[in-house]
Amino acid sequence: MPDLRNTSALKLENIRKSFGRVDALSSINLEVSAGEFLTILGPSGSGKTTLLRLIAGFVMPDSGKLAIFGHDMTMASAGKRQIGMVFQHYALFPHLTVLENVMFPLEMRKHSRREAAEKASSALAAVRLESFGDRYPKQLSGGQQQRVALARAVVFEPKLLLLDEPFSALDRRLRESMQREVKQLQASLNLTTIFITHDQEEALVMSDRIAIIDRGTIQQLGSPNEIYYHPQSITVAQFIGESNILEGTETPEGLRTASGMLLRRASPSNSGRILVRPEAIRITREPAAGAAANQFKGKIASRTFVGGFTIYQVNVQGGDTLTVRCLADEETMFEASQEVNLSIREADCRPLPRDAKEARV
Amino acid sequence: MNLRLQAIKAQAGALALVSPALALLGLLFFYPIVLLFFTTLEGDNIGNYAKVVSSGTSMQVFFNTLRIAVIVTVVDLLLAYPLAVYISGLSPTGKAIAFFLVLIPLWTSQLVRTYAWMVLLGRQGPINNILVWLGVIDAPIRLANSEFAVVAGMTHIMLPYMLLPIYNSISKIDHSLFDAAKGLGAGALSTFTRVLVPLSIQGVLAGVSLVLVLSLGVFIMPALLGGGRVPVIALLIEQQAGSFLNWAMAGTLSAVLMVIVMITFLVIKFLTRMFVRGRIDVAST
Ligand SMILES: Nc1ncnc2c1ncn2[C@@H]1O[C@H](COP(=O)(O)OP(=O)(O)OP(=O)(O)O)[C@@H](O)[C@H]1O
Ligand SMILES: [Mg+2]
Numbered sequence: 001m002p003d004l005r006n007t008s009a010l011k012l013e014n015i016r017k018s019f020g021r022v023d024a025l026s027s028i029n030l031e032v033s034a035g036e037f038l039t040i041l042g043p044s045g046s047g048k049t050t051l052l053r054l055i056a057g058f059v060m061p062d063s064g065k066l067a068i069f070g071h072d073m074t075m076a077s078a079g080k081r082q083i084g085m086v087f088q089h090y091a092l093f094p095h096l097t098v099l100e101n102v103m104f105p106l107e108m109r110k111h112s113r114r115e116a117a118e119k120a121s122s123a124l125a126a127v128r129l130e131s132f133g134d135r136y137p138k139q140l141s142g143g144q145q146q147r148v149a150l151a152r153a154v155v156f157e158p159k160l161l162l163l164d165e166p167f168s169a170l171d172r173r174l175r176e177s178m179q180r181e182v183k184q185l186q187a188s189l190n191l192t193t194i195f196i197t198h199d200q201e202e203a204l205v206m207s208d209r210i211a212i213i214d215r216g217t218i219q220q221l222g223s224p225n226e227i228y229y230h231p232q233s234i235t236v237a238q239f240i241g242e243s244n245i246l247e248g249t250e251t252p253e254g255l256r257t258a259s260g261m262l263l264r265r266a267s268p269s270n271s272g273r274i275l276v277r278p279e280a281i282r283i284t285r286e287p288a289a290g291a292a293a294n295q296f297k298g299k300i301a302s303r304t305f306v307g308g309f310t311i312y313q314v315n316v317q318g319g320d321t322l323t324v325r326c327l328a329d330e331e332t333m334f335e336a337s338q339e340v341n342l343s344i345r346e347a348d349c350r351p352l353p354r355d356a357k358e359a360r361v
Numbered sequence: 362m363n364l365r366l367q368a369i370k371a372q373a374g375a376l377a378l379v380s381p382a383l384a385l386l387g388l389l390f391f392y393p394i395v396l397l398f399f400t401t402l403e404g405d406n407i408g409n410y411a412k413v414v415s416s417g418t419s420m421q422v423f424f425n426t427l428r429i430a431v432i433v434t435v436v437d438l439l440l441a442y443p444l445a446v447y448i449s450g451l452s453p454t455g456k457a458i459a460f461f462l463v464l465i466p467l468w469t470s471q472l473v474r475t476y477a478w479m480v481l482l483g484r485q486g487p488i489n490n491i492l493v494w495l496g497v498i499d500a501p502i503r504l505a506n507s508e509f510a511v512v513a514g515m516t517h518i519m520l521p522y523m524l525l526p527i528y529n530s531i532s533k534i535d536h537s538l539f540d541a542a543k544g545l546g547a548g549a550l551s552t553f554t555r556v557l558v559p560l561s562i563q564g565v566l567a568g569v570s571l572v573l574v575l576s577l578g579v580f581i582m583p584a585l586l587g588g589g590r591v592p593v594i595a596l597l598i599e600q601q602a603g604s605f606l607n608w609a610m611a612g613t614l615s616a617v618l619m620v621i622v623m624i625t626f627l628v629i630k631f632l633t634r635m636f637v638r639g640r641i642d643v644a645s646t
Contacts, residue, residue, distance in 0.1 A: 078540070
């Protein structure tokens with residue numbers, strides 16, 4: 001019996017999976033600790049579902065190892081793994097009532113009917129559907145069906161909970177309330193959870209850690225803050241949040257772009273590329289006195305009003321165009337072709353490493 | 362008021378549209394049935410019905426017909442269900458080929474297929490030859506002109522009618538349901554009994570009712586493959602009408618057969634209701 005305190009809930013080593021000539025997953029290494037909420041984020045076709053199905057046991061890897069709480073489960077069947085899964089389209093049994101759906105995993109585990117019914121009822125109560133037990137799935141709304149699927153996935157106290165884009169079919173408000181609900185349930189059960197999404201905001205809101213996956217490999221793994229502020233590649237930077245990526249030549253003072261902008265930075269690097277998040281750029285009418293090290297004059301190219309924020313495209317004198325995002329303020333809105341001053345703190349000019357592939361070229 | 366008028370107009374319009382079809386059905390279908398019914402009453406009122414019900418022979422033929430129909434239905438169900446599961450897992454090309462093979466029997470004349478079975482089952486036919494060659498039997502045995510031959514032939518003809526509705530309902534089942542069942546701890550048997558069967562039961566009942574009802578009325582197979590040894594109701598009717606020119610008796614037997622068919626239909630309809638109670642659009646998730 002392995003020591004549970006020191007083993008990770010899930011450990012993937014060098015997992016590979018290809019379908020014919022398509023390498024869906026190549027060399028995945030991942031460790032998830034008990035009680036952690038990990039989100040897998042990536043564009044369509046990047047291998048998210050394949051990875052989740054592989055963890056669940058619906059797909060077997062071509063090579064590599066998979067362990068759950070220290071037990072090797074690489075080739076174990078799905079039923080043996082004790083994993084609760086919520087499918088993208090719920091996958092509720094249409095011929096069973098809501099209560100019967102939630103009782104299903106318990107009956108498969110040979111619980112008595114009475115005990116199964118009791119446990120299923122309390123699981124339904126946990127997702128506030130206790131009065132819907134007699135209905136059939138088709139008689140519920142999308143959000144309610146999703147909650148039934150959640151109750152069914154946790155009722156048998158699984159070791160892991162997997163969710164494959166569970167909210168993609170829900171509207172925005174319902175999605176936000178479901179996010180809170182899942183998060184609460186996960187925290188109260190202290191359930192190790194792996195969550196798939198291609199919605200970056202959802203990933204930032206919900207996760208302890210985020211794994212960015214692209215073309216079958218994990219690009220970066222870290223806390224939401226790390227991923228947002230210290231992306232290790234242009235792929236990650238562009239995938240999370242909006243970004244200004246500036247390239248140029250390294251000089252002793254800082255990075256100089258082709259158009260002549262000089263950007264001073266707090267931390268030196270020699271990648272020749274820096275990332276500036278749009279909200280890190282201050283925009284003012286007059287030059288800000290004695291403020292940031294990087295000051296530029298520019299002209300507003302366009303303005304987009306998105307409720308709480310205003311997004312400006314600003315042409316900096318010389319050529320580069322920067323995206324600037326600031327809190328909306330009705331008093332001081334800038335108009336197109338207005339002259340403005342931009343200032344960027346040294347610390348907000350973050351060096352962006354070149355991708356491994358690029359470095360070789 | 363206006364709305365009601367509109368509704369009535371709409372109904373009248375719909376009626377006008379279906380009226381040619383109704384007229385055709387009435388003329389070619391209901392009218393002959395009514396005629397047939399009056400024929401059965403010719404002479405001595407309901408006396409013909411009394412004769413049929415009290416006659417041991419005709420009741421036995423009815424029973425025999427029902428028995429054969431049930432055997433054919435069960436055998437077809439046992440063949441078609443696994444076949445439907447298998448086909449639903451094939452690639453699109455595989456499906457096209459499978460359906461082509463399954464549907465060939467529907468495109469060829471029943472007479473041709475029946476003669477094919479006569480050749481297949483004959484004393485010098487390939488089956489006898491193979492059995493002798495394998496040493497299973499010493500000399501050719503009688504395979505044709507027997508109930509076995511009739512059941513084999515009918516099973517073959519009826520297979521598509523069983524397969525298509527079952528395949529249809531199985532192919533509509535969302536595949537993630539099987540993954541879900543597996544992940545929730547269901548083994549192969551539980552997945553079959555708790556998920557696959559309940560979700561395809563409508564197709565099964567549709568196939569069963571089609572094959573059962575069609576089998577009750579078959580004529581060519583028992584006539585040509587039964588060699589007079591397999592009495593079924595269609596043969597009895599033909600005999601009354603063709604040989605004895607007793608139209609009233611032939612009509613009475615037909616009417617009784619019709620009642621049996623209708624009862625079969627009602628029973629299956631009732632079963633369908635019972636199995637799919639409370640569900641809304643079961644298969645299409
Ligand atoms: N059963 C399969 N057979 C062949 N190729 C497959 C199969 N499943 C996935 N693939 C391929 O593997 C790659 C990864 O697919 P996957 O479904 O894991 O992507 P995903 O990240 O979940 O995408 P999405 O966000 O669109 O759901 C894709 O190129 C896909 O075409
Ligand atoms: Mg997917």
